[in-house]
Amino acid sequence: MNEMILPLLVAAFVAACASLLGSFAILKKMALVGDAMSHVALPGMGLAVLFKFNPFIGAVAFLIISVIGIWVVEYKTSLSLDTIVGVFFTTSLAIGALITPNQDLLEALFGNITELSALESVISICLSVFLIFALFYIHKKLTLCMISAEIAHSVGIQTRKLEFFYLLIFALAVALGIRFVGALLMGSLVIIPAASAKNIAKSLRAFLTWSMIFGVIAATLGIYISYSRKLAPGPVFILISSFFFIASLVIMQLRKTR
Amino acid sequence: MDIVRSMKILEVKNLNISIAGTIILENINFSVEKGEVLAIIGPNGAGKTVLLKSLIGLMNYSGSVTWSQGIKRGYVPQRMDIETDVPLTVKEFFHLHESAPSDKKIIEVLGYVQLDTKILASGFGEISVGQRQRILVAWSVLGSPDVLLFDEPTADIDVAGQESIYNMLYHLQTNLGLTVILVSHDLNVVYRHASTVLCLNRQNLCLGAPREVLTPEQLLSLYGGEKAFFEHKHKH
Numbered sequence A: 001m002n003e004m005i006l007p008l009l010v011a012a013f014v015a016a017c018a019s020l021l022g023s024f025a026i027l028k029k030m031a032l033v034g035d036a037m038s039h040v041a042l043p044g045m046g047l048a049v050l051f052k053f054n055p056f057i058g059a060v061a062f063l064i065i066s067v068i069g070i071w072v073v074e075y076k077t078s079l080s081l082d083t084i085v086g087v088f089f090t091t092s093l094a095i096g097a098l099i100t101p102n103q104d105l106l107e108a109l110f111g112n113i114t115e116l117s118a119l120e121s122v123i124s125i126c127l128s129v130f131l132i133f134a135l136f137y138i139h140k141k142l143t144l145c146m147i148s149a150e151i152a153h154s155v156g157i158q159t160r161k162l163e164f165f166y167l168l169i170f171a172l173a174v175a176l177g178i179r180f181v182g183a184l185l186m187g188s189l190v191i192i193p194a195a196s197a198k199n200i201a202k203s204l205r206a207f208l209t210w211s212m213i214f215g216v217i218a219a220t221l222g223i224y225i226s227y228s229r230k231l232a233p234g235p236v237f238i239l240i241s242s243f244f245f246i247a248s249l250v251i252m253q254l255r256k257t258r
Numbered sequence B: 001m002d003i004v005r006s007m008k009i010l011e012v013k014n015l016n017i018s019i020a021g022t023i024i025l026e027n028i029n030f031s032v033e034k035g036e037v038l039a040i041i042g043p044n045g046a047g048k049t050v051l052l053k054s055l056i057g058l059m060n061y062s063g064s065v066t067w068s069q070g071i072k073r074g075y076v077p078q079r080m081d082i083e084t085d086v087p088l089t090v091k092e093f094f095h096l097h098e099s100a101p102s103d104k105k106i107i108e109v110l111g112y113v114q115l116d117t118k119i120l121a122s123g124f125g126e127i128s129v130g131q132r133q134r135i136l137v138a139w140s141v142l143g144s145p146d147v148l149l150f151d152e153p154t155a156d157i158d159v160a161g162q163e164s165i166y167n168m169l170y171h172l173q174t175n176l177g178l179t180v181i182l183v184s185h186d187l188n189v190v191y192r193h194a195s196t197v198l199c200l201n202r203q204n205l206c207l208g209a210p211r212e213v214l215t216p217e218q219l220l221s222l223y224g225g226e227k228a229f230f231e232h233k234h235k236h
Helices: A002-027 A031-050 A055-076 A081-099 A102-110 A118-147 A149-154 A159-200 A204-229 A233-257 B048-055 B090-095 B103-112 B117-121 B129-140 B159-176 B187-193 B216-223 B225-235
Strands: B008-019 B022-033 B037-041 B062-067 B073-076 B147-151 B179-183 B196-201 B203-208
Touching: A002 A118, A002 A159, A002 A204, A002 A233, A031 A055, A031 A081, A031 A102, A031 A159, A055 A081, A055 A159, A102 A159, A118 A149, A118 A159, A149 A159, A149 B073, A149 B129, A159 A204, A159 A233, A204 A233, B008 B048, B022 B048, B022 B179, B022 B196, B037 B048, B037 B187, B048 B147, B048 B179, B073 B129, B090 B103, B090 B117, B090 B129, B103 B117, B103 B129, B103 B159, B129 B147, B129 B159, B147 B159, B159 B179, B159 B187, B196 B216, B203 B216
Parallel strands: B022 B203, B037 B179, B037 B196, B073 B147, B147 B179
Antiparallel strands: B008 B022, B008 B062, B196 B203
């Protein structure tokens, strides 16, 4: 039981952070960005395994470079964010798959939170808390920017800077979450809780709150079930999240027919 | 009164805008004085929206756009494409404003646009297009701006709704002493509410009081279909 506590806490905090982040991604209809971004972490993790340094650092380095890359390309060309990340990042996945040693590839793709050291766990929790605070600090400006960049700009919000800041938080959250659910399922950690919350929430406050609640419950349940049944935590988390999503769809339909 | 009238709050000189190599606006010059209602008119694709966006820094341009110091601007876009199920109430939308408005202030601006406070609890995506435009107008005056910029605020609204929005704009302008710059395709509105009109079709075609500059010849060259525009271009 004791060995479960730390991964449980890490998973809960990382999921809370990822779900909150996902709420804003959904407002801007950029649900696939998280998915694609997690792929870019893979070559960084592959290089870390090859050269024996911490995979988190490899992932963060590659993610930050890619965030700067997509931000510059987005403003220099008229391509949409989804197109840029779609092309840019699946290429990264291919490179990552080629350079990551086979025995580590499975862990990189599907994650394994139980492998985290105590220090890594504490750092993950602290970083998650910091990112959650950062998101709450900018949440009003971010929401306005996500629903109408024009109006946000008209009241003096520096929308480009704000978007860059958001992508940076996104990159760090992806690097955190990738140890939990892996590169393949990271997008779901960000999106599914937020998508479920959107089905049942009418207000922004309810949306952000439910998104975090769904993320945290699915993460803690996921860790608990994976320990007791000896299963990989990432896929279990996703299945529980999907169950919440279906339940939220049913609630939405019931409300409509009422 | 004369002193107030002669206060220039915006000066635009040699404004040129190209998008992907196509010239959208060419050598635009005009100025706006405090309390003025400037209407920008022109056919579809004349560059009206682009001009308005360049004034608030949403477009890259060459030339100069100079606002007098400390001017606060409010902007209402042509339309706001928003999902009907966006998780945001009207009240929350007001609270996104950087001026952190009090409930009292929100009720006050709702009064300006003649909406009941019941709407605050509604979803921002659920309300009608006309109601949303009114909310956007109310939102734009939250920070007590000196000038309001409207980009065809009634484009998606039925005739009765358009009428009430323009009446409301007129009241706002007279009661709050605001300067208004608006894009409109409706000449009736221009005649009734605008003090100055700027006819635009890539270039400045006319500038002045509506009854003086909107001659039948001018309107024909502005709206007279592609042929008139084509001939006009060749005269220059």
